[in-house]
Amino acid sequence: MAGVKFIRVCEDDNESPIEVPIEDDGTVLLATLKSVFPKSTGLKYLAPDSGCLRGVRLNDGKLYAPSDGWVHVYQCALPRENKRKGIEEKDTYSSKFKKLEEKKCTDLIVLNLAWKTDESTLKEYFSRYGDLVTVQVKRHPDSNLSKGYGFIRYSDMESQIMCLSERHSIDGRLCDVRIPISKVRMMFLQNP
Structure with missing residues (x-):
């Protein structure tokens, strides 16, 4: 486990981040994220270039690092209670x-x-x-x-x-x- 790397994730911006492990291929498994944050459906982060929240790409149960790498503190993307x-x-x-x-x-x-x-x-x-x-x-x-x-x-x-x-x-x-x-x-x- 000496070579394991982590990303910092929090449920919302008022909480302390929790480290979630990165896989060998540089992705984060959605299953791993859900084991720590059960309601999470993905990740988002504050993009420094636009100042807006930006979603992390998810494909086949894997979250892929943004273009600048896993350098941000990420927030869980949670389902809305009532979208309408x-x-x-x-x-x-x-x-x-x-x-x-x-x-x-x-x-x-x-x-x-x-x-x-x-x-x-x-x-x-x-x-x-x-x-x-x-x-x-x-x-x-x-x-x-x-x-x-x-x-x-x-x-x-x-x-x-x-x-x-x-x-x-x-x-x-x-x-x-x-x-x-x-x-x-x-x-x-x-x-x-």
Whole structure:
């Protein structure tokens, strides 16, 4: 086994790589890869020339080295849970709500607040939909004036969904309530 060479493979980019042996002909057997990563159907890597993920060629159960050799850290190519999911859930709001029903409540961002709006006004207004756990108006550190947005969080999902489904007028201004973009990305990128 002294002449055995290895490639570095991880299931996703957040994990430490595991070494998988290379065969004498310079290929990696899909069976060997599957013994370490049972759901894997192949390999992919970040191509330095394009910055895109690139698939490793698979033929007759063998993975062939890219043109520059086995020099990258490879990620497992895994089957998608539901390939038609993106087509079926084109309406972003309905897909957000479907995901929300499966998850616990998250912070909601309240946009376009009047400068005079404070936490007590926000709490009074949004408590009509249900019990609030968090109410916060973001302020400039020097002047303590409102930045024009804040955050709320409900204790139950029904209240959150009701709040998201309506337009809001607080202190004479139309305000938008949304799930912050970072939270939406996390919800959609997490594997169930």
